[in-house]
Amino acid sequence: MLTSIDFKIFKEVLTFLPHNTIVITSHELVDLDGAASAIALNFFLHSLVNDLTTHLYFSSISKNTKIFLERLNVKFPNLALKIVDSLKNIEADRYFIVDTNKLKNISQFLNLSADQKTENYFFFIDHHYYEEPSSSEPFTAQGLFKDEYSSTCEIIVDLFQEFKIELTKSLRYLLIAGIITDTGYFKYANNSTIHILAKLLKNDIDIQEIRLMLKIEPHISEKIAKIKGTQRNEMIKVNDWLIGLSHVSSFEAKVANALIRLGFDIAMVIAEKTDQFRISLRAKQKICRETGLHLGKLLEEIASKYNASGGGHDGAAAITIDKKVGSLREVILTQIEKVLA
Ligand SMILES: [Mn+2]
Incomplete structure (x- = not known):
């Protein structure tokens, strides 16, 4: 306690x-x-x-x-x-x-x-x-x-x-x-x-x-991750909210930020590591305020259910999941859609 x-x-x-x-x-x-x-x-x-x-x-x-x-x-x-x-x-x-x-x-x-x-x-x-x-x-x-x-x-x-x-x-x-x-x-x-x-x-x-x-000029690998992450992006529309979904091998948080800057209300970017999936989520303040979305709480609940480690703030959160459990992509998405519905 x-x-x-x-x-x-x-x-x-x-x-x-x-x-x-x-x-x-x-x-x-x-x-x-x-x-x-x-x-x-x-x-x-x-x-x-x-x-x-x-x-x-x-x-x-x-x-x-x-x-x-x-x-x-x-x-x-x-x-x-x-x-x-x-x-x-x-x-x-x-x-x-x-x-x-x-x-x-x-x-x-x-x-x-x-x-x-x-x-x-x-x-x-x-x-x-x-x-x-x-x-x-x-x-x-x-x-x-x-x-x-x-x-x-x-x-x-x-x-x-x-x-x-x-x-x-x-x-x-x-x-x-x-x-x-x-x-x-x-x-x-x-x-x-x-x-x-x-x-x-x-x-x-x-x-x-x-x-x-x-100020730090990003390394070329970070620039490539952002560009590839944007190219691979999949768009889901719930009511008038736009969710961006992508995957990269690293820089998942930076890519999620880039997707938000691009115009998505929520971004979810999955990075597949050797033993784990690392997922970064970002949301605009507007969607958090208007729908009550709190990514930190949402991921914390999912983390405790799937023995993962996750949490954060309303508009910025992350979760790390054991590879064996899977990426939980659909689980997270379903929970977000529930809030937006
Ligand atoms: Mn801090």
């Missing part, structure tokens, strides 16, 4: 931390929201807790995140980011996990026994949808579960504010980048995102500079 707590109660969590060894981590293939949140949380904990040992660890880092962190390091040579590449020799008292609310989204926790899960202390900070009563996690953990936030970085910024800790300039760069990317350049942002962004920018950061630091 995961218990959602408040910033105020978070103060109590901090009182347990002195003399602890803490691992701060995030989901697989960590994105900038996860990485920035973890790095800022590390700074935050050291600002408030005495005699604390922390280790930042990511089981895998997305390419864009790596590139941004390198560019940030060039701009702030004193940043001295220390990220460990293994947890092997680390005896952690507690684990802080950001930008996900599921242990199974992190490979190093995948094979923990039920005992190990209850013995260890996990604390989550996350903005993804999570269902409190029917949580599938067979252990007790606490967290700041706040799906009204459009990024985990924004929760972290509010945490700094609540505890009156000043953010360094390099951390502000990092958090702004996390917010920009996780909101899809403000497509999924809300009013408080903009308020928080203004606070982070102050007068000394130029948002265009961060935009340029985030």
Whole structure:
């Protein structure tokens, strides 16, 4: 059972931390929201807790995140980011996990026994949808579960504010980048995102500079995936909604985004991997608002039924399914059509 707590109660969590060894981590293939949140949380904990040992660890880092962190390091040579590449020799008292609310989204926790899960202390900070009563996690953990936030970085910024800790300039760069990317350049942002962004920018950061630091020319394989994915696209019309269906070998999320930009209201792109199917879904905000479609909830329900791993937001979600189960293409499609009917 995961218990959602408040910033105020978070103060109590901090009182347990002195003399602890803490691992701060995030989901697989960590994105900038996860990485920035973890790095800022590390700074935050050291600002408030005495005699604390922390280790930042990511089981895998997305390419864009790596590139941004390198560019940030060039701009702030004193940043001295220390990220460990293994947890092997680390005896952690507690684990802080950001930008996900599921242990199974992190490979190093995948094979923990039920005992190990209850013995260890996990604390989550996350903005993804999570269902409190029917949580599938067979252990007790606490967290700041706040799906009204459009990024985990924004929760972290509010945490700094609540505890009156000043953010360094390099951390502000990092958090702004996390917010920009996780909101899809403000497509999924809300009013408080903009308020928080203004606070982070102050007068000394130029948002265009961060935009340029985030800019990466796509690799030719990504361009080809988008073009092939578009060529192979199959169109389904439900009432006046258009669903785009395609398959590629990789870049399924990028292809789904491309299909939405092309004009589809919903896009579903399947990638066939060696042992799994990975499916990315995207939906326009308009269709979510008008029909109540929530791709994250929909995939979470399907995932728990088929022993897969899935979830996300109303307009952006993904599911990973064991090859033996099949791609679940028709199952997902039927559920979407049910919502639209
Ligand atoms: Mn996020």
